[in-house]
Amino acid sequence: MTHAHRRIKRPSMNNLASGLLRYAEGLRGELAAVELLIVHGFWLTRADFRSHFIERDTVPGASDEVLAWVKWDQAVTALRRGRLVCSSGEAAVLQVAAALATGGAFPASALSSLDRENFAHVLTATAQASGHPVAQVVTR
Template sequence: MAELDTTTLTPDQLAPMLRCWAAGMENVEAGVELLITHRYWLERGDFRAACITADDHGWSPDGTICSIATVDWDAVTATAKDTDAPPAAGSVLRLACALADGVKHAVALGKELQNLEPSDVPLVLEAVAHTTGRHHADAALRVTGRFEL
């Protein structure tokens, strides 16, 4: 087993490694997918160095060996508090952390949602739906901006 330098890995290289680690934990899958789809944080070498650890030898959910990357949610919380990122990116980061480990990393949901850019909203909604298991139900989500079923 060899630790990998996360500062040299691209977001596209990290994505399957993070998914391998999060597989089967819906809340962690949601937080990881939000980081992957948003891309801002995974593109930052300082974030990868501080918050992500990677190894070339991990176990996938099906028992095969794969490269794996883990997120240190405590480090993510610290990064979210001390960053020069745009407010929307900070909110996405805090929301990803709260989805993955909300008991330990709760957020003021209304405040964080108000900071989002329009392009972030579907990503966050998809992540929230994922935590509820909607991805297993093959249910399509329709976001209209109106409260209707």
């Protein structure tokens, strides 16, 4: 007897990123936060993060277009409670992204946890959330 196994289709990273960007359109803080997560690359590749803290839906009238959004408050709460194991730099990126998206605060000490590249990404995201969409910080 043979069994046919169907593989559950998971959205590709490109589709997830597109869905997050689509949802964030017109929301400067949310867009900057999403772009920070995309350029950082760590959080969106974690299956536990995607399954617990990212919601998905289809665009009304366009079933092939996906909207996706991060449950920022829940993600930061899980981080604070130690349920999201990561480095201090990875935690800092998530804290800053959540603050940009929600208009909340992040601990200033988070910045000292960042390497040069991620520090530049955080500064770029902060400038973009503040209304400077073409800003890009470069470190030397």
